[in-house]
Amino acid sequence: MTHTDDRTIAELDALVEETYLLWDEEWVGFSWRNYTHEHVRRVRGLSTTLAGVEGADKRLVAYAATLHDVTKSYDGEILTGPDGKRVLDENGFWRNATLPPARRNVVTDIYDRLGLSGTVHHASGGQVARVLLEARGFDADLIHGVETAIIEHLIAKPDSTLAGRCLYDADTIDANIGMPAFYRNIQISLRNQDVQYAARGEHFPTWLDENLAHFLQGYLRERIPTWIESKAQDFVPKLMTDAGKAVATARLDRLRSA
Numbered sequence: 001m002t003h004t005d006d007r008t009i010a011e012l013d014a015l016v017e018e019t020y021l022l023w024d025e026e027w028v029g030f031s032w033r034n035y036t037h038e039h040v041r042r043v044r045g046l047s048t049t050l051a052g053v054e055g056a057d058k059r060l061v062a063y064a065a066t067l068h069d070v071t072k073s074y075d076g077e078i079l080t081g082p083d084g085k086r087v088l089d090e091n092g093f094w095r096n097a098t099l100p101p102a103r104r105n106v107v108t109d110i111y112d113r114l115g116l117s118g119t120v121h122h123a124s125g126g127q128v129a130r131v132l133l134e135a136r137g138f139d140a141d142l143i144h145g146v147e148t149a150i151i152e153h154l155i156a157k158p159d160s161t162l163a164g165r166c167l168y169d170a171d172t173i174d175a176n177i178g179m180p181a182f183y184r185n186i187q188i189s190l191r192n193q194d195v196q197y198a199a200r201g202e203h204f205p206t207w208l209d210e211n212l213a214h215f216l217q218g219y220l221r222e223r224i225p226t227w228i229e230s231k232a233q234d235f236v237p238k239l240m241t242d243a244g245k246a247v248a249t250a251r252l253d254r255l256r257s258a
Contacts, residue, residue: 046173049247063142068167110131152165
């Protein structure tokens with residue numbers, strides 16, 4: 001990484017943050033308004049660490065991580081069919097409603113010019129990243145590597161690129177395993193309670209003030225241990241690098257001991 005790379009990544013990071021702020025929705029799916037940019041920064045740090053251990057191109061991974069969720073805000077609520085089940089596309093990915101921004105910038109212009117509406121963010125993000133890097137004069141090999149890693153970050157395979165596997169592991173770990181994921185679980189749980197209580201005409205914060213000890217008893221002593229073990233069973237085996245599995249295992253051990 002050169003000083004020029006540092007400046008360019010800072011510029012792209014600022015563009016990504018600006019892009020997220022084009023949407024006014026406070027919550028979409030399992031994310032709140034400021035979550036995604038904070039997630040991107042953590043994923044960049046973790047994915048480049050994994051790349052260093054695994055021998056991947058850290059420069060390529062840094063650019064891919066910075067741009068891997070650049071079109072994430074277009075992914076609206078998950079679509080469900082008449083049977084209540086989530087609708088899948090031809091590749092088995094959940095389909096989302098396309099959520100348009102309230103304002104525009106260069107990223108939204110590229111998105112529209114390429115006709116990416118309805119495309120899952122890993123695919124649309126790879127194409128937008130390619131255009132952004134081409135405009136900055138990067139060589140074709142790096143651009144191809146970044147686009148490929150972004151496409152691979154949602155579901156990596158054993159034959160995926162090493163950069164893509166490092167990015168996939170970092171993205172999966174940050175969202176699901178460790179203290180940031182624990183905090184995310186808290187936010188999602190409280191949000192769900194807010195919605196459920198409001199549907200009954202009740203106010204969850206008022207109930208929580210009066211029943212905090214009872215709520216924490218059930219949440220911390222019953223739900224969280226189950227949540228931790230579900231992450232160990234469902235996510236760690238799917239990680240694609242030894243370094244990623246080591247990080248995930250260490251984070252789970254810390255959660256168990258907390």
